[in-house]
Structure formats: structure tokens, C-alpha cells
Amino acid sequence: MAQAKKIALYMLIVFVLYTIIxxxxxxxxxxxxxxxxxxxxxxxxxxxxxELIK
Structure with a gap:
């Protein structure tokens, strides 16, 4: 499960960098x-x- 989270994080970072570039x-x-x-x-x-303190 930890490996899947790491791969998903790397994919997200690559996608963000691709979008920015x-x-x-x-x-x-x-x-x-x-x-x-x-x-x-x-x-x-x-x-x-x-509003709560009024």
C-alpha cells in the first residue's frame, strides 16, 4: 500500500510539472x-x- 501511495504521489508531481510547463x-x-x-x-x-461573539 505504501508503494502505491508513493507511485501516486510521483504521478501527481509529474502531472503538475507537465501542466506548468x-x-x-x-x-x-x-x-x-x-x-x-x-x-x-x-x-x-x-x-x-x-457573529458568535456578538
Whole structure:
């Protein structure tokens, strides 16, 4: 099982590198979308916590 996880990790790394090299603009868009999602989630948690202490 550990060997399968290692192989899957290597395949994921190769895929990410291939995507970055082949289409850097698309890779940048995906990273931006990811960070926007994280930012929105953090804002939502902050608003929720703020409402709890009111």
C-alpha cells in the first residue's frame, strides 16, 4: 500500500510539472482560483466567529 501511495504521489508531481510547463497561463489561473477559494473560506469563518461573539 505504501508503494502505491508513493507511485501516486510521483504521478501527481509529474502531472503538475507537465501542466506548468505545457500551459503556464492555465496553471496560474488554477492557482489563483485555489487561493481565492481559500481566502473566501477564511473570510466566511471570520464572519461566523464574529457573529458568535456578538
Amino acid at each position: 505545457k500551459t503556464p497561463a492555465r496553471a496560474a489561473d488554477l492557482v489563483q482560483i485555489g487561493f481565492e477559494g481559500i481566502s473566501d473560506a477564511a473570510k466566511s469563518v471570520g464572519e461566523f466567529m464574529g
